Amino acid sequence: EIVLTQSPGTLSLSPGERATLACRASQSVSSSYLAWYQQKPGQAPRLLIYGASSRATGIPDRFSGSGSGTDFTLTISRLEPEDFAVYYCQQYGGSPKFTFGPGTKVDIK
Amino acid sequence: EVQLVESGGGLIQPGGSLRLSCAASGFTVSSNYMSWVRQAPGKGLEWVSVLYSGGSTYYADSVKGRFTISRDNSMNTLYLQMNSLRAEDTAVYYCASLQWLARYFDCWGQGTLVTVSS
Numbered sequence: 001e002i003v004l005t006q007s008p009g010t011l012s013l014s015p016g017e018r019a020t021l022a023c024r025a026s027q028s029v030s031s032s033y034l035a036w037y038q039q040k041p042g043q044a045p046r047l048l049i050y051g052a053s054s055r056a057t058g059i060p061d062r063f064s065g066s067g068s069g070t071d072f073t074l075t076i077s078r079l080e081p082e083d084f085a086v087y088y089c090q091q092y093g094g095s096p097k098f099t100f101g102p103g104t105k106v107d108i109k
Numbered sequence: 110e111v112q113l114v115e116s117g118g119g120l121i122q123p124g125g126s127l128r129l130s131c132a133a134s135g136f137t138v139s140s141n142y143m144s145w146v147r148q149a150p151g152k153g154l155e156w157v158s159v160l161y162s163g164g165s166t167y168y169a170d171s172v173k174g175r176f177t178i179s180r181d182n183s184m185n186t187l188y189l190q191m192n193s194l195r196a197e198d199t200a201v202y203y204c205a206s207l208q209w210l211a212r213y214f215d216c217w218g219q220g221t222l223v224t225v226s227s
Contacts, residue, residue, distance in 0.1 A: 033212040035211075046217070047215050050208070088154055090214070
């Protein structure tokens, strides 16, 4: 079973700063099957990135994804006030089986 | 506009049963891959089950044998029948549509809270 770890657990930044969130898999995963979600308190998750680097419909271009193999990154180029939230990575591991990372909270410094 | 609306959550005693519903609008449940994902209070996301458009069903090990995913095509609604509920099943349950080509969840409902407690 593939396990996803995310780092850091919490990222404290100011609006306008760059955020770099990491997602590491315990074994190689297909880039085609790596997605990122944003979740705000009391809300459902929202798809940001799929296929490791493709932005979902309506997602601003300040969000970008990259990576391959076991290491993936979500970058927010300039944090806007509405970007402070929890971010999850997700992968498909066959069987079928879907796994989420534990999340990275981006909060205001 | 695609919309998913869950219902059926509530407080239930350990060992009890509950059926969650997810009413869809703006798209056809039977033509899509549909899933349930849950989130325990203050915790992360956990995939629960998937129903393929062709009818195949799959479950996380944690719920296998206790939960059943199904759909009613005439009602355009997805269901999750939950039996033998345990305290650790306490969570907000989300239904979500799954884009099979790239294996991601693109549309989510607002969630319904299930609390298993005596």
